[in-house]
Amino acid sequence: MKSLTYLDYNxxxxxxxxxxxxxxxxxxxxxNGSAVHSLGRKGRQYIEKARAxxxxxxxxxxxxxxxxxxxxxxxxTVLKHFEKGGxxxxxxxxxxxxxxxxxxxxxxxxxxxxxxxxxxxxxxxAEKPALVSIMIANNETGIIQPISEISKLxxxxxxxxxxxxxxxxxxxxxxMMEMGIDFLSISAHKIGGPQGVGALILxxxxxxxxxxxxxxxxxxxxxxxENIAGIAGFGLAxxxxxxxxxxxxxxxxxLRTTLASELIKIKxxxxxxxxxxxxxxxxxxxxxxxxxxxxxxxxxxxxxxxVSNGSACTSGTVKPSHxxxxxxxxxxxxxxxxxISMGWSTQEExxxxxxxxxxxxxxxx
Ligand code: PLP
Numbered sequence: 001m002k003s004l005t006y007l008d009y010n011x012x013x014x015x016x017x018x019x020x021x022x023x024x025x026x027x028x029x030x031x032n033g034s035a036v037h038s039l040g041r042k043g044r045q046y047i048e049k050a051r052a053x054x055x056x057x058x059x060x061x062x063x064x065x066x067x068x069x070x071x072x073x074x075x076x077t078v079l080k081h082f083e084k085g086g087x088x089x090x091x092x093x094x095x096x097x098x099x100x101x102x103x104x105x106x107x108x109x110x111x112x113x114x115x116x117x118x119x120x121x122x123x124x125x126a127e128k129p130a131l132v133s134i135m136i137a138n139n140e141t142g143i144i145q146p147i148s149e150i151s152k153l154x155x156x157x158x159x160x161x162x163x164x165x166x167x168x169x170x171x172x173x174x175x176m177m178e179m180g181i182d183f184l185s186i187s188a189h190k191i192g193g194p195q196g197v198g199a200l201i202l203x204x205x206x207x208x209x210x211x212x213x214x215x216x217x218x219x220x221x222x223x224x225x226e227n228i229a230g231i232a233g234f235g236l237a238x239x240x241x242x243x244x245x246x247x248x249x250x251x252x253x254x255l256r257t258t259l260a261s262e263l264i265k266i267k268x269x270x271x272x273x274x275x276x277x278x279x280x281x282x283x284x285x286x287x288x289x290x291x292x293x294x295x296x297x298x299x300x301x302x303x304x305x306x307v308s309n310g311s312a313c314t315s316g317t318v319k320p321s322h323x324x325x326x327x328x329x330x331x332x333x334x335x336x337x338x339x340i341s342m343g344w345s346t347q348e349e350x351x352x353x354x355x356x357x358x359x360x361x362x363x364x365x
Pocket of ligand 1: 096135138166
């Protein structure tokens with residue numbers, strides 16, 4: 001890891017040292033949050049502390065935080081609960097939303113990557129769905145959705161609003177009450193916490209979607225022995241991310257601005273997605289005309305640089321990014337975009353290494 005340059009934070013993020021040490025410490029004891037004995041009580045304390053840390057970060061009621069295995073589970077839990085009543089999802093959602101149900105209605109995106117609000121209103125009027133599911137910020141492009149406006153529209157037509165907040169947590173403010181979010185999915189491993197732990201947070205709507213039944217854990221809303229070490233690590237990661245958020249945002253803004261101007265210097269015809277609307281400062285997705293993203297990714301990898309493309313690669317075949325396609329990109333554009341995503345341990349030097357290597361690759365090709 002030391003010799004690698006990691007610029008793929010939207011996929012997963014290095015765990016913070018303080019979190020690792022807390023997690024390892026807790027894993028050394030047989031804690032079980034449901035037991036009556038002292039180790040049970042100790043386990044419960046860790047869970048309840050983390051519940052309060054998460055609730056504070058997103059302005060929710062502590063009792064409304066339900067821990068689970070991650071955002072894929074949280075997204076599936078909410079969508080399956082509302083399946084019968086009808087669900088609208090935006091075209092740029094993560095696959096864990098798009099593929100949670102057999103049938104959903106897709107809300108089209110504008111060319112700038114935000115939900116088409118006119119189309120949303122027409123669909124709400126025509127279909128009277130039970131749920132609208134729209135992510136706060138996109139994992140590929142970093143584009144931020146106008147959640148408060150979407151919430152007002154959804155409410156006007158009697159639909160609940162679910163938001164996948166995975167990429168937004170710790171990067172922009174999430175105020176569930178002010179934004180009018182009824183259900184929020186979040187995940188620990190995008191903010192310096194451990195993998196395999198996440199949460200579904202309920203707003204004030206009074207519905208409790210449940211996917212797993214069995215033991216009465218997590219207020220009977222999510223059965224299964226709690227991953228106490230993971231939950232405690234999530235709580236700590238969340239607290240640190242929130243504490244550092246403003247400083248982090250300005251650092252990311254500075255790094256992203258440098259990166260954008262250097263990219264254009266290397267190749268004038270590079271197109272950067274999301275420049276004309278609100279976007280996450282840690283994410284920069286761009287398209288290099290006439291050079292395949294696979295070629296670039298492999299060449300960067302040889303130089304020890306880890307970045308991603310938006311396209312899914314299954315069995316050696318590159319599928320164009322559904323996010324870019326929804327924004328009107330051609331197959332060629334949607335198959336050849338590169339995503340740089342930065343995070344808490346990214347330094348200017350990482351970007352310099354990337355820029356140097358990328359320039360060398362472009363010159364050669
Ligand atoms: N939603 C978004 C926007 C994501 O980026 C991801 C992770 O890639 C997920 C959901 C799934 O999260 P998890 O890995 O916690 O299941």
